[in-house]
Amino acid sequence: QWMSLLQAFKARSLESPSPDLKKVNDAAACDTLKVAQWDFDPNKIHLIGIRHRKAPGAAAQSLDDVYKLLIRGVVFTFYGSTEPGTKEGAQYPFLVSGQHRYRFGLHKQSQAEKVFHALRPLSNGVWVHRSAQLIPTDAELSGPLSGPNNTINVHWGGEGLTDSAAWSAGCQVIAGKSYINHHGKVIDCSPFAASGYVGLGQKDAKGVYLSKGAYTILEDLVAAFSGANPNDNIVYYTLLNEADLALNPEISVNQIKEELQHMKA
Numbered sequence: 001q002w003m004s005l006l007q008a009f010k011a012r013s014l015e016s017p018s019p020d021l022k023k024v025n026d027a028a029a030c031d032t033l034k035v036a037q038w039d040f041d042p043n044k045i046h047l048i049g050i051r052h053r054k055a056p057g058a059a060a061q062s063l064d065d066v067y068k069l070l071i072r073g074v075v076f077t078f079y080g081s082t083e084p085g086t087k088e089g090a091q092y093p094f095l096v097s098g099q100h101r102y103r104f105g106l107h108k109q110s111q112a113e114k115v116f117h118a119l120r121p122l123s124n125g126v127w128v129h130r131s132a133q134l135i136p137t138d139a140e141l142s143g144p145l146s147g148p149n150n151t152i153n154v155h156w157g158g159e160g161l162t163d164s165a166a167w168s169a170g171c172q173v174i175a176g177k178s179y180i181n182h183h184g185k186v187i188d189c190s191p192f193a194a195s196g197y198v199g200l201g202q203k204d205a206k207g208v209y210l211s212k213g214a215y216t217i218l219e220d221l222v223a224a225f226s227g228a229n230p231n232d233n234i235v236y237y238t239l240l241n242e243a244d245l246a247l248n249p250e251i252s253v254n255q256i257k258e259e260l261q262h263m264k265a
Contacts, residue, residue, distance in 0.1 A: 001250045006040045008247035019142035030148035031101045031121040038099045046070040049239045051082040054135045077180035079263045080173040093128040093170030100126045102235045118155035125150035156215040159195045176213025178263045189213035
């Protein structure tokens with residue numbers, strides 16, 4: 001179902017690209033791929049971000065986006081935020097929709113007590129749109145491209161109980177509280193998920209060491225199922241909007257919303 005959706009998304013984008021994808025097609029090459037270059041080989045590792053657009057005037061971003069990891073023919077589901085909660089300079093950077101190439105590197109390298117593995121742009125960065133508003137307009141999300149930006153990572157965003165995306169200045173954030181495994185079962189990671197950096201590696205009152213929870217599962221899956229060839233650990237990250245789910249009637253927005261509710265419960 002998900003690979004069919006991705007193929008339908010590419011077919012539509014080739015035939016009638018959105019304003020932002022037209023700009024990507026005309027821009028210099030980087031880790032944001034032009035539509036004709038999108039690669040949906042099922043033997044490769046795919047991560048899908050499903051962005052839930054907020055209504056104009058919303059007070060803040062929140063952890064209300066869903067991610068799908070497609071790996072070795074099975075699907076794992078995570079949640080978090082695909083939108084910024086903090087500014088980068090004077091504006092908020094929003095990753096453009098479409099496909100981007102990522103590989104694990106180091107996040108927070110400047111702070112030894114916080115550094116950890118995160119998916120980073122493969123080589124020279126990705127394209128973003130910029131907005132002075134936390135909730136951008138459609139025009140801003142199809143406006144001029146900024147970048148390529150090599151700081152837009154896919155990283156851990158704490159346990160995810162506070163419903164805050166304030167960790168991110170445009171990065172794609174994944175919460176540690178829970179995930180849905182390849183059998184469709186919600187796995188509660190909260191007993192061993194740290195709420196933030198301070199708790200990592202510490203023991204709780206029951207003597208349990210705290211980790212990044214569900215994010216650690218994603219990290220381990222990608223590491224364990226990467227192939228032996230140098231390019232087998234590339235993660236092809238495709239950012240969609242909820243409305244794009246209509247390209248495959250087998251996948252509904254309500255299904256995604258229910259999964260989100262189950263993971264956050």
